[in-house]
Amino acid sequence: MDTDLNLTQHISNRFNEELEEVRNLALNMGGLVEKQVSDGLKALLKAKSKLGEKVASSDYKVNAMEVDIDEQCTLILARRQPAASDLRLVMSIIKTITDLERIGDEAEQLGMYAIKLADDNIKPSQFVELRHLGEHVKEMLHDALDAFARMDVEAALQTIEASSTLKEEYDAISRQLILQMMEDPRQIKNALRVHWCARSLERIGDHCENICEYVVYLVKGRDVRHVSIDEMKAELEE
Amino acid sequence: MTQVIEAPDIHQAIKQTVGSPFTHKPKISTRNVDVFYDDKQAIFDVSLDIGSHEVIALIGPSGCGKSTYLRCFNRMNDTIQSCRVTGEFRLEEEDIYARGMDPVLLRARIGMVFQKPNPFPKSIYDNVAYGPKLHGLASNRAELDEIVVSSLQKAGLYEEVKDRLNASGTGLSGGQQQRLCIARTIAVSPEVILMDEPASALDPIATATIEELIDELRQNYTIVIVTHSMQQAARVSQRTAYFHLGKLVEVGDTNQIFTNPQHQLTENYITGRFG
Numbered sequence: 368m369d370t371d372l373n374l375t376q377h378i379s380n381r382f383n384e385e386l387e388e389v390r391n392l393a394l395n396m397g398g399l400v401e402k403q404v405s406d407g408l409k410a411l412l413k414a415k416s417k418l419g420e421k422v423a424s425s426d427y428k429v430n431a432m433e434v435d436i437d438e439q440c441t442l443i444l445a446r447r448q449p450a451a452s453d454l455r456l457v458m459s460i461i462k463t464i465t466d467l468e469r470i471g472d473e474a475e476q477l478g479m480y481a482i483k484l485a486d487d488n489i490k491p492s493q494f495v496e497l498r499h500l501g502e503h504v505k506e507m508l509h510d511a512l513d514a515f516a517r518m519d520v521e522a523a524l525q526t527i528e529a530s531s532t533l534k535e536e537y538d539a540i541s542r543q544l545i546l547q548m549m550e551d552p553r554q555i556k557n558a559l560r561v562h563w564c565a566r567s568l569e570r571i572g573d574h575c576e577n578i579c580e581y582v583v584y585l586v587k588g589r590d591v592r593h594v595s596i597d598e599m600k601a602e603l604e605e
Numbered sequence: 606m607t608q609v610i611e612a613p614d615i616h617q618a619i620k621q622t623v624g625s626p627f628t629h630k631p632k633i634s635t636r637n638v639d640v641f642y643d644d645k646q647a648i649f650d651v652s653l654d655i656g657s658h659e660v661i662a663l664i665g666p667s668g669c670g671k672s673t674y675l676r677c678f679n680r681m682n683d684t685i686q687s688c689r690v691t692g693e694f695r696l697e698e699e700d701i702y703a704r705g706m707d708p709v710l711l712r713a714r715i716g717m718v719f720q721k722p723n724p725f726p727k728s729i730y731d732n733v734a735y736g737p738k739l740h741g742l743a744s745n746r747a748e749l750d751e752i753v754v755s756s757l758q759k760a761g762l763y764e765e766v767k768d769r770l771n772a773s774g775t776g777l778s779g780g781q782q783q784r785l786c787i788a789r790t791i792a793v794s795p796e797v798i799l800m801d802e803p804a805s806a807l808d809p810i811a812t813a814t815i816e817e818l819i820d821e822l823r824q825n826y827t828i829v830i831v832t833h834s835m836q837q838a839a840r841v842s843q844r845t846a847y848f849h850l851g852k853l854v855e856v857g858d859t860n861q862i863f864t865n866p867q868h869q870l871t872e873n874y875i876t877g878r879f880g
Contacts, residue, residue, distance in 0.1 A: 376878040448836055450863045450875045588865025 407477030416485035422478030429471035459581035523579035624857035638692035662838035665848035679715035716790035720802040722782030724774035736793035760788035780811025
C-alpha cells in the first residue's frame with residue numbers, strides 16, 4: 368500500500384508550517400533557476416550580451432537560496448527528527464537544491480558565453496542547432512520541477528525517459544562542431560565556445576534527471592539512482 | 606493500559622499485518638493471540654516471531670496493547686484476575702502457557718525490566734543476589750559473589766558501585782537503579798529480557814547509557830522492548846512492530862519502518878500525524 372504524503376496533517380502545526388515553508392522555498396529556487404536558464408539561452412540565441420551579463424551576475428541569488436534552504440533543513444532535522452515520508456522530503460529537498468544550484472552555475476556559463484560570442488560578433492544563426500537542444504532542456508527542467516512540485520512519479524519517469532533524446536542531440540552537435548573545426552581552424556575558438564554551451568545544456572539535463580530520481584525516492588521510498596529506466600520501472604512495479 | 610477504544614472503521618483498515626512478522630528459528634513465537642480484560646478485547650489475533658539475539662521494539666500509541674502483549678510473554682498477566690489470554694506462545698519449542706510450566710521458572714528465563722526502576726529495599730549486592738539464591742544458582746558464597754560481580758559488570762554498573770555493594774540499592778540515581786534492575790534480571794541467566802519503557806523515567810545521559818547497554822546485551826540475550834520514544838526504537842532495535850488498537854499493523858526491519866513504512870497508520874504514527 369502506498370502511503371499518502373500529506374504535509375499538513377501533523378499534530379504539530381508548526382512542523383506543518385516548517386515543512387511547507389522549506390518546500391515552497393525549494394520551489395521558488397526552482398523557479399529562479401528556470402528563469403536563469405531561460406534567460407541564459409535567450410541571451411545566447413539572440414546575441415543579447417546585456418541579458419547575458421544579467422544572468423552571469425545573478426547567480427549569487429541562487430547560491431544564497433541554496434544556503435538558506437540548507438539551513439532550514441538542518442534546523443528541521445535538529446528540531447523534529449523527521450521520519451518516513453517527512454525524512455524523505457527533507458532529504459530530497461537537500462539533494463534537489465544541490466542540483467538546482469549546479470543548474471544555476473550552468474546557466475551562468477551560458478550567460479558568459481553569450482557575452483563572449485556577441486562581443487566577437489558571432490551571429491546566432493551560426494549555432495542554430497543549440498536552439499533545439501535548449502528548448503528540450505528548458506522543457507525537461509520545467510517537467511522535472513513540475514514532477515517535484517506535484518510529487519508525481521509518473522511524470523518523473525517520463526522526464527527521465529525523455530533525457531535520452533537530449534544526449535543524442537548533444538552528440539549530433541558535437542559531431543557537427545568537430546566537422547566545422549576541421550573545415551576551418553579559424554573557427555575553433557568560437558566552435559569550442561558553442562560546444563561548451565551545448566555541454567552546459569546537456570549537464571542541466573543530467574541534473575533534471577537527478578531531481579526526478581529524488582521525486583521517486585520521496586514518493587516511493589526507493590533509491591533509483593544509477594539504474595536504467597527499465598530497471599527503475601521494474602523495481603517500482605515490485 | 607486496559608483502556609480499549611472502539612473504532613470499527615480503523616479495525617477495518619487493519620485487516621492483516623503488513624511486513625514480515627515471522628522469522629527463521631524464532632526464540633519466541635506467538636500465533637493468533639487474543640487478550641481480553643473481562644469481555645473487552647485488548648489484543649486481536651496477533652502473530653509475531655521474536656528472533657534469537659535480536660532487539661525488537663514494540664511501538665504504538667497509548668492503549669494500543671503493546672504492554673499487554675509484552676506481559677503475556679512471561680505470563681505477567683496471570684496475576685490480573687480479569688485477564689484472559691488465548692492463542693499460542695512458544696519459547697523455542699516449549700508452550701509458555703502449558704499446565705506444567707512454572708511461571709516462576711519461566712520468569713527466570715524471560716526476565717523483565719519495568720518503566721520505573723524498582724530495586725528491592727536491600728543492598729546493591731542483595732538485589733542482584735536475590736534471584737540466584739532463590740533459584741539455587743550458586744552453591745557457595747564465592748560463586749554468588751562471582752554472579753553478582755559479573756551481572757553488575759554486564760549491566761555496566763560495577764565500576765560505579767564496586768566500593769559500596771552493601772549500600773542500599775534505593776540510594777542510587779535513577780539511571781543506576783535501572784541498571785541495577787537490569788543486573789538483577791540478568792543474574793538468573795535469562796534467555797529473553799522484556800523491557801517496558803526502560804528509559805522513559807531517565808535523563809538523556811542515563812538513557813544513552815541504557816541504550817548502549819541494550820546493544821551490548823544483544824550478544825547474549827534476546828530483547829523485546831516497548832517504547833514511546835520513536836528515536837529510541839530506531840536506535841536500539843533491529844526490527845520494529847507497530848501496534849494500533851490491539852492489532853499488529855506492521856512489522857519490519859527497523860531501518861525500513863523509519864524510512865519507508867508500508868502502512869498508512871504506521872506512517873501517521875511515526876511522523877506525528879493525525880490518524
